[in-house]
Amino acid sequence: MADEEKPEGAAPDRWDATQWHVVEKGETLSEISQKYYGDPSLYTKIFEANTDVLKSPDLINIGQKLRIP
């Protein structure tokens, strides 16, 4: 599992290499996978990296910050 987000007020980790994506209106995990990997079927990689915030790969919300491994 990728690094957790730091609590508010904590100094940002300037070496943090986690790649983040903020969900936009109408986006699905497949589309996000297409954007970063060129392959929508790899959406499972994104889901697996975000099981702390995603209950299902079909349930993502606008503004959600997702880790992109």
Add this chain to the structure above:
Amino acid sequence: MNSKKYLIAILFVVSALFQAACSGNKDAATMAVNAAQESFNAVKGEATQYVPDQAKSVEDALKSAQDNLDKGDYGAALNSAKAIPDSVKELTTAIAAKKTELTTSFQGMSDGLPKMLDAVKKRLDILSASKKLPANLDKAKLEGAKSGYETAAKAWADAQSAFSGGNVAEAVAKATIVKDNAVEVMSTLGMKVPAAAAPKS
């Protein structure tokens, strides 16, 4: 004793005294130059590595003292040599400060570089499994990124080895290569570079 013989005796004594004085000056100068050389030799290796410009200054001063000694200018040789131990003391202080600076730098990078390498590895593994590559990437770029990652990973192992061996300057130099390679690979893959590693504008 007649006056001529007396004069010769006086000249002989004066000459002997002069030679003794000169010999004393020569001995003192030789001892001082040798002592200065020894004090520098004790720190030369680290000085050359960590504070090369300062080390060169002291080495030049030593050479000047030696040159004066060789020319027979014992007074100048002695004066030059007497100043060198203090310069060597300053070198020792400068070496310690530089080592501390480099150690802090390396420790900072050792927190962050493994994170960068790990992020790159994960992305490369996923992209290698992808049926098609994202818009910003083609096969040649991906292969280049993989090669860049391998180079960075090896350089990181070398950097850690150098640091464990006490060679901090080399460790920092290699860690910087790792950082530069990792930044290039991340940029090729369209990944965001961590703030601490981003090139300064």
